[in-house]
Amino acid sequence: MPSNKAELAARLAAVRSGDSVRGLFFKSVLGLIQQHAGLAAPEAVRDGALGAAYSDLLTYPARDFLTLLYRAADALESALGPEDTVFHACGEKDVARFSTGPGMLIFGIISRGDPQKLFAGAQMGYSAAVSYGSRDYVPTSPTSGTLHMRRDMLPPAYHEGILTGALKVLGRSGTARATRRGIDSADYDIQWR
Structure with a gap:
């Protein structure tokens, strides 16, 4: 079953101008898609609308990240299950990646x-x-x-x-x-x- 596009629209409506997400989260989700759906899947999910490349430390529009999460739910449903299971997997993957990069201070020292x-x-x-x-x-x-x-x-x-x-x-x-x-x-x- 496709992800809930009505909920995506409501979430996108809550985004304000300037809301942004670090590129490493985009890359992590795209990596999860590639891992479970194949080498070409990230390009198909991106569909030209979400940019060509992401830098870990630069920020990108939160609207694009939300769109990516819902596209990931569609792409990974057959491999991981319903959208909430995919969202959960994306969150786990993202925090694991964050903890070895910008989050090392928080996880290691603090x-x-x-x-x-x-x-x-x-x-x-x-x-x-x-x-x-x-x-x-x-x-x-x-x-x-x-x-x-x-x-x-x-x-x-x-x-x-x-x-x-x-x-x-x-x-x-x-x-x-x-x-x-x-x-x-x-x-x-x-x-x-």
């Missing part, structure tokens, strides 16, 4: 392997990746917390993938479950072991 410290620095981490939105983390126990995201139009399943992927980077396992508050806001309950 968090020192502690999920509480990592999620407490979520606003700083996301600010290194995107130009929009706010994130506020509230611990709820020694092994859980809630991350409140506002004005972030990416699908909740994508962020669930980022958050569980971040736990994997720290050598932990856990879950992140979104409670939607609107098209561009959600609360994420995170638990780990």
Whole structure:
């Protein structure tokens, strides 16, 4: 089943002029498409509309990244499953790539392997990746917390993938479950072991 284009349109409507995403996330999603759908798939998904090449540290329009995520859901459905599964996989892949590049400071020095410290620095981490939105983390126990995201139009399943992927980077396992508050806001309950 094709991805939800009505939801994509609503998310695109929430994007403001100047909202941008680092190129490494585009490259990571295109790499996931290539891995599961073949060498020619990234070009077919890009379809000339999303630019020819991306630089890891440069930023590109958030509208283009949203469009890429939904095209990835269409391209990867047969390999990975429904769109939320694809979005989750994209989020995990993106955070793994981020943690070895611009996010090394956050994952290595600031968090020192502690999920509480990592999620407490979520606003700083996301600010290194995107130009929009706010994130506020509230611990709820020694092994859980809630991350409140506002004005972030990416699908909740994508962020669930980022958050569980971040736990994997720290050598932990856990879950992140979104409670939607609107098209561009959600609360994420995170638990780990």
